[in-house]
Amino acid sequence: MRAMKNIVILISGRGSNMEAILRCAAEQQWPARIAAVISNKADAGGLKTAEAAGIPAVTVEHRNYPDRDSFDRALAEAIDRFAPDLVVLAGFMRILTAGFVHHYHGRLLNIHPSLLPSFPGLATHQQAIDAGVRFHGATVHFVTPELDHGPIVDQAVVPVLDTDTESVLAKRVLEQEHVIYPRAVRDIIEGRVWLDGERVRRTPPATH
Ligand code: GRF
Numbered sequence: 001m002r003a004m005k006n007i008v009i010l011i012s013g014r015g016s017n018m019e020a021i022l023r024c025a026a027e028q029q030w031p032a033r034i035a036a037v038i039s040n041k042a043d044a045g046g047l048k049t050a051e052a053a054g055i056p057a058v059t060v061e062h063r064n065y066p067d068r069d070s071f072d073r074a075l076a077e078a079i080d081r082f083a084p085d086l087v088v089l090a091g092f093m094r095i096l097t098a099g100f101v102h103h104y105h106g107r108l109l110n111i112h113p114s115l116l117p118s119f120p121g122l123a124t125h126q127q128a129i130d131a132g133v134r135f136h137g138a139t140v141h142f143v144t145p146e147l148d149h150g151p152i153v154d155q156a157v158v159p160v161l162d163t164d165t166e167s168v169l170a171k172r173v174l175e176q177e178h179v180i181y182p183r184a185v186r187d188i189i190e191g192r193v194w195l196d197g198e199r200v201r202r203t204p205p206a207t208h
Contacts, residue, residue, distance in 0.1 A: 005085040005189050006035040010075075010092040015046020016174065017090035017111060017181050022053055024182035032189045035082035038075070040094055056082070062094060072100040086188055089143065090181070098145040106195040108143040109188065111181045113173050115139060115155055120148030125169045128160055136160050136169060138177045140184040142195050151200045153184045153193055 007025075009018045015037070022034055037050035040062040050057040060078050065071035071094075079087060089110040101108060114124040116139040119131075128136040137157040144150035156176035160169060187193040192203045 003031075005032040006083050007032050007086050007088060007185065007189065008035055008079050008082050008084040009037045009050075009088045009090050010079075011037060011039050011044050011046040011090050012041055012093040013044050013046065013091050015044065015049055015090060017177055018046050018088075019049055020178035021088065021090065021182045021185055022050075022055070024186065028186065030186055030189055032085070035084060036079075038078055040071075040075070040092070046091075068095070068097050069099070072097045076100055076103055086185065088181075088185055095147060096143070096145075101143055101145045104143070106142065109153070109185065110141055110143050110148075110150070111177055112139050112141065112148050113170070113177065115157065116141060116148060116152065123166075125166045125173065129164060129166065129169065134160055136173060138173050138180060140180055142200065151195060151198060153188070153200055154180045156180045 009021065011018050018037060025032060025034060034055050036056040036058055037046060038058045038060060039047050040060060042059045042061060047057040047059065058078055060075050062071045065074060085107065087104050087108045089108070114128065115135070115137045119127040125136070135157050137155055139155045140153040141150040142153065156179060158172045158176055184193070194201055
């Protein structure tokens with residue numbers, strides 16, 4: 001039997017992507033455990049969800065550290081206690097230092113609510129509406145030091161309707177996030193997808 005892999009999930013808020021990953025990991029019996037959920041805010045709603053699921057829920061308050069370097073060092077220490085094979089950013093709203101990102105090269109995954117490379121940064125749904133694009137979506141990518149860049153693992157596309165408000169569009173995208181993020185994590189955990197230098201590699205799909 002293959003060894004169980006360890007996944008550490010980082011959140012800052014409600015943690016609905018985290019929840020989708022927890023649910024799929026349990027239902028689909030992934031060869032992995034969610035070893036910990038770590039937040040940079042003690043009041044992140046997702047921490048309670050993690051605790052209720054019996055998962056160690058840890059806070060590393062970014063406000064307690066004088067600068068990004070010291071916070072990232074403390075965060076990496078907290079993460080590494082759980083010996084992660086994969087670190088999953090799920091609505092984790094902190095910019096990470098290059099040192100942190102390099103430490104987790106090939107093991108650090110993010111989801112961004114736009115079709116990257118369009119609309120990095122914040123307020124992506126409003127950016128999409130303002131730009132008048134007809135399609136919008138979400139992107140799962142390996143993290144590189146440049147914010148909201150990095151080799152793309154998967155994307156989901158949704159239409160933008162003339163009647164859309166930011167919140168209606170956000171909801172449509174979030175539903176798709178909950179589909180593609182657990183799937184991407186599973187593909188990596190089960191070895192079908194990996195980072196090779198700057199490229200994402202995939203095993204060829206089965207032909208039968
Ligand atoms: C998601 O839209 C994610 O793409 C973005 O922040 C949001 C987090 O939502 N980075 P949740 O905490 O997973 O519910």
